[in-house]
Amino acid sequence: MMNFEAGRLKRPITDAVRQSVREDLPEIANISDVALRDKVVEAWAYALCESSFQRASEIPGSGNPGDFELVRGNQLDHIRAVVRIATFLADDFLTNYPEVDLDRDVVIAGAIIHDVGKAFEFDPVNLKRWSDDPSRAGQPSLRHSVFGAHVCLAVGLPEELAHIALGHSREGQHIGLSLECMFVRLADHSWWDLAASAGLLRAETMAAAQKMTRARALKPTS
Numbered sequence: 001m002m003n004f005e006a007g008r009l010k011r012p013i014t015d016a017v018r019q020s021v022r023e024d025l026p027e028i029a030n031i032s033d034v035a036l037r038d039k040v041v042e043a044w045a046y047a048l049c050e051s052s053f054q055r056a057s058e059i060p061g062s063g064n065p066g067d068f069e070l071v072r073g074n075q076l077d078h079i080r081a082v083v084r085i086a087t088f089l090a091d092d093f094l095t096n097y098p099e100v101d102l103d104r105d106v107v108i109a110g111a112i113i114h115d116v117g118k119a120f121e122f123d124p125v126n127l128k129r130w131s132d133d134p135s136r137a138g139q140p141s142l143r144h145s146v147f148g149a150h151v152c153l154a155v156g157l158p159e160e161l162a163h164i165a166l167g168h169s170r171e172g173q174h175i176g177l178s179l180e181c182m183f184v185r186l187a188d189h190s191w192w193d194l195a196a197s198a199g200l201l202r203a204e205t206m207a208a209a210q211k212m213t214r215a216r217a218l219k220p221t222s
Helices: 015-024 026-030 034-049 075-096 104-113 124-132 144-154 159-167 170-174 179-197
Strands: 060-064 067-074
Touching: 015 026, 015 034, 026 034, 026 075, 026 104, 034 104, 034 144, 034 159, 060 075, 067 075, 067 179, 075 104, 075 179, 104 144, 104 159, 104 179, 144 159, 144 170, 159 170, 159 179
Parallel strands: none
Antiparallel strands: 060 067
């Protein structure tokens, strides 16, 4: 039997869901364009209501299901760090090279929504369906980057943001990348590489780590 539920809302998008997004991702307030800010909230609210997750903070902290799993924390620890890193890099370029034509709002918004598709890819209901019979719709049927681009366009975010949702990950190797996407992509990949080297990833999930990575043991906790 074919599945027609993927991409469809499982529950209504309410103001309570939108408020939870603002609480979990306070960096949204740093987007100066109010309309863009609201669309970013809507993207996350849509992604959550399409999934079985109640809040973004429930999404596991992992690069992909089974890969690059954090020893503690959740997906927001990664996403918010990427926002901080990408924003810092953007501000440094804008300060020291004011002639650079870089949209700061797009960098911030793109960093916030770059993993919005993980609500779909990490949904336990989807993971079980794909695992039970990978021959039906694949495993996963759509990676978070592809589904994230769908979410962005579905809620009316501009093409530039859908491009970042797609291009920040592996799919970006096969397309030309915008300047803003490059900032987000480098912040994203650098964070995971550093987390691996710092010993913040479970050893059994590091098969995809760069060959030069040598994970340092964490300091003992008191």
